[in-house]
């Protein structure tokens with residue numbers, strides 16, 4: 001049987017924890033064939049982003065065209081898009097190739113380094129949000145997309161009013177649940193996790209798993225529940241021995257699986 005085909009439109013993390021690398025791991029863990037349109041590259045480890053470089057629009061469009069022309073895409077996700085030029089190239093292509101789409105509106109890394117030019121946020125809202133099946137901000141990203149503050153339901157309503165079909169505000173801030181709003185109904189998705197410290201790649205794992213579930217044919221609410229559960233488990237199994245900073249999450253580890261921990 002042919003596995004569902006999932007595409008990550010995102011940036012490379014040389015440390016292997018977030019971005020493209022996290023997305024491919026999450027697609028594989030969900031049983032999907034993972035593909036990539038790499039929009040940029042970071043020089044990055046667990047402690048810092050040392051450099052970020054956006055690729056030219058034509059290289060991004062060429063990757064998208066190569067994948068769509070031959071293989072096809074059952075669902076896609078976007079991650080860190082770095083600049084307005086990148087967003088416009090991606091949005092222009094996807095507008096002509098309708099695809100179930102998860103938009104993870106990455107603004108900055110947990111270390112604080114910017115992964116999107118601040119003036120590009122408006123471009124993301126006007127050009128990419130209307131193409132999204134669902135957008136997956138954390139609380140800070142939700143405030144930026146809403147252009148206002150408020151409780152999570154107010155933010156969710158504003159984000160849908162600005163063009164997204166649905167939104168999941170993730171609860172990594174300690175809210176204890178993800179909030180799904182599809183323009184009509186709210187669904188609180190409890191997120192139970194033990195508070196692990198190896199959290200690098202959490203948001204990427206969540207949005208990639210959500211895209212994979214859509215590719216597998218799951219309804220949005222089920223896909224969001226599965227994304228929450230898989231991400232919580234990936235934090236529980238996070239690789240605390242990798243690097244000096246917060247280690248990467250480990251997606252798809254069977255519960256209780258033995259982990260090799262580096263001791264030197």
Ligand code: PXL
Pocket residue numbers: 010011012013018019020042044079080106108109110115201202203204
């Ligand atoms: O988690 C957001 C993210 C996405 N993409 C890249 C990143 C990060 C966070 O560090 O580095 C490349």
